[in-house]
Amino acid sequence: MAYLDICDVTLTFKGIAALMGVSFTVEQGTIASLIGPNGAGKTSMLNCISGRYTPDGGASGPCRISLDGECLLSLPAHRRTGLGLSRTFQNIALFKGLSVLDNLMVGRHGKLEYGLLASILYRGKAVRQETLHRRRVEEVIDFLNLSPYRHQHAGRLPYGVRKRVELGRALAAEPKLILLDEPMAGMNLEETEDMARYILDIAEEWGVTVLLVEHDMGVVMDISDKVVVIDFGQKIAEGTPEEVQADAGVVAAYLGTENAAFTGR
Amino acid sequence: MRGKCGLFFTSYPAEAQVFPSGFQKLMVGLFLLALAAAPLTLDAYLTSLMNLIFIAVIGAVSLNLLTGVCGQISLGHGAFLGVGAYAAGQCTLHGVPFVPAILAGGLVTALVGMVFGVPSLRLKGIYLAIATLAAQLVLEYAFLHGGALTGGAGGLLLAPPTILGFAFDDEFRQYYLLLGFAAAALPMVTNLMRTKYGRAFVSIRDFHLSAEIVGVNLFAYKLAAFGLSSFLAGVAGGLWGHYTGYISAEQFNIGLSISYLAMIIIGGLGSVIGSVFGAIFVTLLPELLNAVSNGLGAVFPDIAQHVVALREGVFGLVLILFLIFEPEGLAHRWRLVKAYWKLYPFAH
Numbered sequence: 001m002a003y004l005d006i007c008d009v010t011l012t013f014k015g016i017a018a019l020m021g022v023s024f025t026v027e028q029g030t031i032a033s034l035i036g037p038n039g040a041g042k043t044s045m046l047n048c049i050s051g052r053y054t055p056d057g058g059a060s061g062p063c064r065i066s067l068d069g070e071c072l073l074s075l076p077a078h079r080r081t082g083l084g085l086s087r088t089f090q091n092i093a094l095f096k097g098l099s100v101l102d103n104l105m106v107g108r109h110g111k112l113e114y115g116l117l118a119s120i121l122y123r124g125k126a127v128r129q130e131t132l133h134r135r136r137v138e139e140v141i142d143f144l145n146l147s148p149y150r151h152q153h154a155g156r157l158p159y160g161v162r163k164r165v166e167l168g169r170a171l172a173a174e175p176k177l178i179l180l181d182e183p184m185a186g187m188n189l190e191e192t193e194d195m196a197r198y199i200l201d202i203a204e205e206w207g208v209t210v211l212l213v214e215h216d217m218g219v220v221m222d223i224s225d226k227v228v229v230i231d232f233g234q235k236i237a238e239g240t241p242e243e244v245q246a247d248a249g250v251v252a253a254y255l256g257t258e259n260a261a262f263t264g265r
Numbered sequence: 266m267r268g269k270c271g272l273f274f275t276s277y278p279a280e281a282q283v284f285p286s287g288f289q290k291l292m293v294g295l296f297l298l299a300l301a302a303a304p305l306t307l308d309a310y311l312t313s314l315m316n317l318i319f320i321a322v323i324g325a326v327s328l329n330l331l332t333g334v335c336g337q338i339s340l341g342h343g344a345f346l347g348v349g350a351y352a353a354g355q356c357t358l359h360g361v362p363f364v365p366a367i368l369a370g371g372l373v374t375a376l377v378g379m380v381f382g383v384p385s386l387r388l389k390g391i392y393l394a395i396a397t398l399a400a401q402l403v404l405e406y407a408f409l410h411g412g413a414l415t416g417g418a419g420g421l422l423l424a425p426p427t428i429l430g431f432a433f434d435d436e437f438r439q440y441y442l443l444l445g446f447a448a449a450a451l452p453m454v455t456n457l458m459r460t461k462y463g464r465a466f467v468s469i470r471d472f473h474l475s476a477e478i479v480g481v482n483l484f485a486y487k488l489a490a491f492g493l494s495s496f497l498a499g500v501a502g503g504l505w506g507h508y509t510g511y512i513s514a515e516q517f518n519i520g521l522s523i524s525y526l527a528m529i530i531i532g533g534l535g536s537v538i539g540s541v542f543g544a545i546f547v548t549l550l551p552e553l554l555n556a557v558s559n560g561l562g563a564v565f566p567d568i569a570q571h572v573v574a575l576r577e578g579v580f581g582l583v584l585i586l587f588l589i590f591e592p593e594g595l596a597h598r599w600r601l602v603k604a605y606w607k608l609y610p611f612a613h
Contacts, residue, residue: 081480095471110480122456
């Protein structure tokens with residue numbers, strides 16, 4: 001069984017089908033990319049995995065989304081982190097009122113195990129755990145070169161740094177699978193290259209499986225082990241970057257075909 | 266003072282302190298000493314104002330925990346204070362010692378607050394505000410028609426608080442009692458805010474979608490925010506009831522809820538020190554208006570009546586001016602002042 005197993009996922013909103021019977025798999029420790037034209041259903045797929053949306057049928061029937069053999073659909077979104085799932089958002093979804101450090105500490109929320117009383121009194125276990133987890137968060141800060149921004153409020157950071165903080169928050173949870181929703185969107189060439197290097201390191205050094213949604217085809221084709229293409233909610237191709245680039249259906253979805261009817265104004 | 270060009274830490278616990286520098290610790294110590302000595306120089310009237318401020322500080326910091334930190338607007342906070350006052354009052358009337366009675370009042374209020382917090386899972390912003398407004402009206406009705414439990418329109422008469430045989434039966438003795446409760450509540454809320462509960466609350470306020478993704482159980486934490494906030498509100502209510510010695514339904518009307526909201530907006534949302542500033546400001550504002558009207562009364566004899574009528578208007582005006590010119594509240598101004606003096610007399 002594959003590490004991340006997406007099997008026949010359908011998602012409809014009152015008659016609008018966002019995803020229609022999409023299936024694909026991602027192997028452990030690899031980088032897989034999910035691409036497709038705007039509105040194809042890429043983010044909807046990530047939302048199904050992370051728990052924002054529930055695919056049609058929900059947890060009934062054979063499991064449609066499983067991670068490392070465990071069915072995700074029977075768990076609410078906030079419990080999926082415990083199975084090693086974390087994600088970033090396309091439009092930055094940081095906690096503006098918290099410092100970068102605290103944003104990353106929230107990323108480890110599920111791993112902090114102390115009660116309300118320890119928290120109110122700030123004694124014993126609370127202090128030990130805060131220190132211990134601070135140390136782990138500092139590793140992420142070092143990895144992503146965020147130390148100059150450690151105590152700054154997330155709302156005041158430049159765009160490229162915020163994207164990095166968001167990656168850091170997802171990494172702080174020590175995920176096994178990380179879902180990245182357009183991490184390079186709106187970045188210049190240099191920032192894109194940095195981000196691509198971080199993603200490669202996450203997969204190779206940290207052993208984290210990556211599912212990437214991205215429009216920058218250069219990056220996607222360079223770093224992916226596998227590419228899945230969806231269009232209008234249906235999977236149209238799956239394979240290595242070379243195979244996908246050679247696929248006639250993919251070219252048609254992105255560029256149109258020569259004999260397609262002109263449907264414009 | 267030794268000359269240092271900054272604060273440097275060699276351990277994470279050292280950096281995590283609330284007052285990291287020796288100077289800050291000294292200042293806080295001196296401030297507490299000054300507070301402890303203050304009744305020696307104040308008359309009974311000024312001491313009573315201080316007592317009201319201590320109660321307001323507990324109430325304001327509790328509302329700030331819910332609205333400022335967790336982002337759940339509550340228009341029913343005044344009624345929550347009332348629940349605590351009646352519950353603690355009934356406890357002492359039935360012979361429960363004072364401190365357990367106050368804590369029991371807090372627990373009862375926490376339960377009531379959590380019940381009225383259930384809609385927060387579905388409702389946000391202004392819609393939640395309306396739902397909590399309903400809580401305010403329901404509870405006000407219950408206070409008036411509660412029979413023997415609330416004393417109905419007649420209210421409840423309470424004896425002054427007594428701890429281990431020592432009666433806190435005048436303003437000066439009450440001062441130390443209320444100071445003790447306020448001085449205990451503030452560090453607790455501060456600690457809560459710098460640990461996982463506080464961070465989870467802020468994450469719900471700032472971006473509830475990603476809060477859920479990082480593993481925060483939205484429903485449980487929203488309920489926890491309502492519970493903790495209501496607990497402190499109940500404590501403030503219980504203290505208030507025993508301070509005045511008389512509880513009536515009118516005390517806990519919508520006006521009280523709004524003045525608590527005003528405190529945290531004026532003081533600074535999500536800030537503990539802001540709650541203190543707001544509580545002081547809103548408690549002293551009527552006194553300030555009285556002083557102004559008395560001062561002007563010597564020149565314009567009729568003005569006292571007009572100023573009394575204007576009081577609500579001035580209150581609203583102050584609130585609007587704060588929203589326009591100081592949206593982050595007095596806590597923000599306090600930070601700017603501190604930053605200015607840090608570098609004084611060199612601006613760079």
